[in-house]
Amino acid sequence: MGVVEQTSGAVESQLSALEESYGSFSVNQRTVTVPTAEYERKRNESGCKELDVHAKVLNDKTEVLYVDEDGREVLPSTTTTFDVELHRVARQTVDEMAGITCQIDGLEAVTILGLHDGNDESRETVYTLAVLFEGEHTSGTAGAGAVWKSFDPNDHPVYA
Structure with a gap:
């Protein structure tokens, strides 16, 4: 069976x-x-066991929590294995990256990602998932590198 x-x-x-x-x-x-390097890592996973988990957390002003990642504002996210409770991973990631507590209300969206090798367009597509959980801020103050802003899906697409 091929990678696709x-x-x-x-x-x-x-x-x-x-x-x-x-x-x-x-x-x-x-x-x-x-x-x-990322293409190879995803390609070599046996059975595509990893996926990306993102959390869109809203405050009482309906602003969304962003964290700094290499100078970019992104939704709190991590890569994890599929054999865990993903909503708990999302909640823990928010706590670790922003220093706040949140309640995860549900799974908002899933993106099927077709990954192409940036250095070799002839390589086969590798498929993986990115999931977006939505939640609400319950306690704590956002730490350094975390900000609340209005959500613009064009600036912060759910797949990245």
Whole structure:
């Protein structure tokens, strides 16, 4: 079985498991070019066991929490394995990255990512998932490098 079939099959299984756990949510698909090292890491995973978890946390002013990552404002996120409770990972990531506590209300969206090697366009597409949980701030003050802002999906797409 080739990498395309292997990773797309794993993504289909993961989507089914997410629907069982979290009910309905929107599903998007996006193709992105990544550095060769990231492409290789995702390609070499046995059965596509990792996925990206993002958290969109709102405060009482409906502003969204962003954290600094290499000079960019991004939603709190991490890469994890699929064999954990993903909503707990999202909540823990917010706590670790921003120093606040939040309640995760649900799974807002899932993006199927088709990854291309940025240095070799002839390589096969590798498929993986990025999930976006939505939650609300419950306590704490955002720490250094964390800010509350209005959400613009064009500036901060859910897949990255």
